[in-house]
Amino acid sequence: MQPPTTPVTTTPVLIVGGGPVGLTLSILLSAQGVDHLLVEARTDTSPHPKARGISARSMEIFRRCGLEAAIRELALPASQVSFYRGRNLVDPDFVRTGVAADRSGADPVDGPEHTPSPGLVCSQDLLEPLLLRRARELSADRIRLGVRLLSFEQAADQGAGPGVRAVLRDRDGGEPYPVTADWLIGCDGAASTVRTGAGLAMAGPTDLRHFLSIRFDAPLGAVVADRASTSYFLTPPGLGGFLAIDNDRRWIYQYPFDPGRPGPHEDLTDHRRLADLVRSMAGLPELDVTIRSTMTWRMDAQLATAYRRGRVLLAGDAAHVTPPTGGHGMNTGIGDADNLAWKLAAVTAGRGTPALLDSFQAERRPLARQVIELSSENAQARAGGYRMDDELLLTAVYRSGAVIAEEGFEDRGQQTQGAAARPPLEPTGYRPSGAPGHRLPHARLGGPAGVGSTLDLVGPGFVLLTARDDPAWRQQADAAAAGGHPVTVHALDGGPLREAVPGTVGELCDLPAAGAVLVRPDGHIGWRAARPSRPGELLDVLRRILGS
Structure with a gap:
């Protein structure tokens, strides 16, 4: 209401x-x-249920919004985040691959811990x-x-x-x-x-494929109990597949169609015909199917x-x-x-x-271009399959006027020379870095309630993370606040906050003992310094980032 x-x-x-x-x-x-x-x-x-996959990076944002726990309550269990392939839903020779199958049902948090908020499937x-x-x-x-x-x-x-x-x-x-x-x-x-x-x-291609999406209810929970997955792709390719909403009664069937040929997409009000299509593709001719809604959509890039x-x-x-x-x-x-x-x-x-708003396009448009390219390649390779790669979105690196580039800063494994020519995403996997433009690395923290990760220190304003409680950095923050740009300082040397493993942040961000990173409200690093150098330096940096 x-x-x-x-x-x-x-x-x-x-x-x-x-x-x-x-x-x-x-x-x-x-x-x-x-x-x-x-x-x-x-x-x-x-x-x-149009979109279903929520990446780790999105879950980190929702964590900051106080919504992570509520979203997890609505999501499919991590043990079901896998992918099924078979002639129908009752094929005895099915193949199951993906996160759950490859990792024996382990929750993604049990793997290399790059995030406090693993991705999930929630429609x-x-x-x-x-x-x-x-x-x-x-x-x-x-x-x-x-x-x-x-x-x-x-x-x-x-x-x-x-x-x-x-x-x-x-x-x-x-x-x-x-x-x-x-x-x-x-x-x-x-x-x-x-x-x-x-x-x-x-700009870009349209009409790459056309799909009829059928939302329906059917008692399929017992049918898929031994093969519960996120997505059920039908073989041979071209038959589409089933998408689980709750892996019990609520489902989507995605039917690929040619708009130039007759088919069930022509009359979305013919629920009897659509229900028969669902039964046929499921391999269950007696299945009790109730059509809830339908829509057609096309794949564009x-x-x-x-x-x-x-x-x-x-x-x-x-x-x-x-x-x-x-x-x-x-x-x-x-x-x-x-x-x-x-x-x-x-x-x-x-x-x-x-x-400052020009940096929105400078940072986000190159990323979107690469995501479109990767998703288009995935569509061709998988013939309409579906894959959610949490790690990919964690590798986004921004380069714009809202990021202060470094000169001569040693960054193990992350060469900054020629960075402008590199794409914002690294498809081979996430590598933590404290270099400007990178997302602040996740490290486990102890301390006040609700603060279990470095990412819990992000926002709503700028944050300065220091390796130790250094009065010189506090003076820098006081000068910035006096200049109209307040900054919250967090020292990670065992005061109110402490690292679960001492020295983790310094190692991940490649910071010396006197160093600091300035973290923007979106969790990306705007500036990194090996030590405080001159009075008013932090204020000048903030003004440069903000275009003021």
């Missing part, structure tokens, strides 16, 4: 789109203390209501479902003052009404109204030519459409929200200049 609302005529940030990306952005903006308005044309969350129809509830808890009257963006225009002067005048209308009737915003963020999907209105184009035009920015599928083979589409969008939220907070508060 939509909570009571009051008229909104102006807002610093207007978010269009209330899917996982828009709702995550709303939650993160609220954590940063940024007033905003989110509008979504739908009157409720998505009933269809979008379960995730979205959780995100909506949290967004409303933090900013109840600023989350408006059933509200459509009709049009918008940007002010000719993109300097100070509101930059966008949008026209909205409630779906239940009423006259259109204007809302002015400093910034408009399009999180409204592949057919983005915001992207079109801003005159931004998409497209990237927006730009993520920003003036006061308008794009995130999620509005900026990049990724083949689902890899499970990276929603996760890339969640990463967009995390990258963008703190930058919007800095700009709207006057701590950063609008130039």
Whole structure:
């Protein structure tokens, strides 16, 4: 139910789109203390489990939002995160591969510990209501479902003052009404109204494949008890597969079709025919099937030519459409929200200049391009298969004006020379590093309740992690705060915080005893220093990062 609302005529940030990306952005903006308005044309969350794989990096973001435990309660057990191949669901000669099968059912946290928050499988129809509830808890009257963006225009002067005048209308009737915003963020999907209105184009192939997605209920829990998996791919290739929502009664069947040929995709209201298709592909002619919903979709691989035009920015599928083979589409969008939220907070508060928002495209667009390429290669290799690679998204390295490059800093195993030419992702695996642009490495900590990892120290502002409690670094932080840029200092030398294994952070970040790393609110390292050098150095670094 939509909570009571009051008229909104102006807002610093207007978010269009209330899917996982828009709702995550709303939650993160609220954590940063940024007033905003989110509008979504739908009157409720998505009933269809579109995306399911949530990567470790996304789970780290949700951990910071206080949502990790609730999401894990809704997820499939880690022992079921594997992949089935067979002629049908009852094939005695099936093959089961993937995380659970290869690791004897072990939870991913038992492997090399690069994260406190392993990835999981939780369908979008379960995730979205959780995100909506949290967004409303933090900013109840600023989350408006059933509200459509009709049009918008940007002010000719993109300097100070509101930059966008949008026209909205409630779906239940009423006259259109204007809302002015400093910034408009399009999180409204592949057919983005915001992207079109801003005159931004998409480039890349479309119509790679077409699928009919059938959401249905059927008592399959006992059938798959000895082969429970995340995804059930049917052989020979071309028959599609089943996607588990709960590995009991709730399922999706993905049927690949040729739009130029007749088939069950032609009449989505013919539930009897669709149920017969499910029974046939499952290999269970007497299966009790109830069709809940259907949708058709096409596989595209497209990237927006730009993520920003003036006061308008794009995130999620509005900026990049990724083949689902890899499970990276929603996760890339969640990463967009995390990258963008703190930058919007800095700009709207006057701590950063609008130039800071240029780093959003510089950091996220190259990553999306590589994710699209990897997912497209995966689609060709696996003939429509599905794979979620948690480690891949942990390797993202940012290079932009919001990262201070190093000169002459020794970094074991991570050469910085020629870094600009390297792609942001390293598909061969994650390697921890304290170099600027890298995600802060995870290390186990002891201390206050709720702080079990270095990643729990991230945000909502900048954080300075020091190897020891050095008065010189405290003085640097005091000078930064006096200059309008507060920084929280955490020393890891056995004070209130302590490392589970002493020296871990220093080793992972390659820090000498007098060193420090400056961590941005999104968990990426903005600067690293071997020692404090001159008065006001930290303040100068923050000003450079923020473009001020």
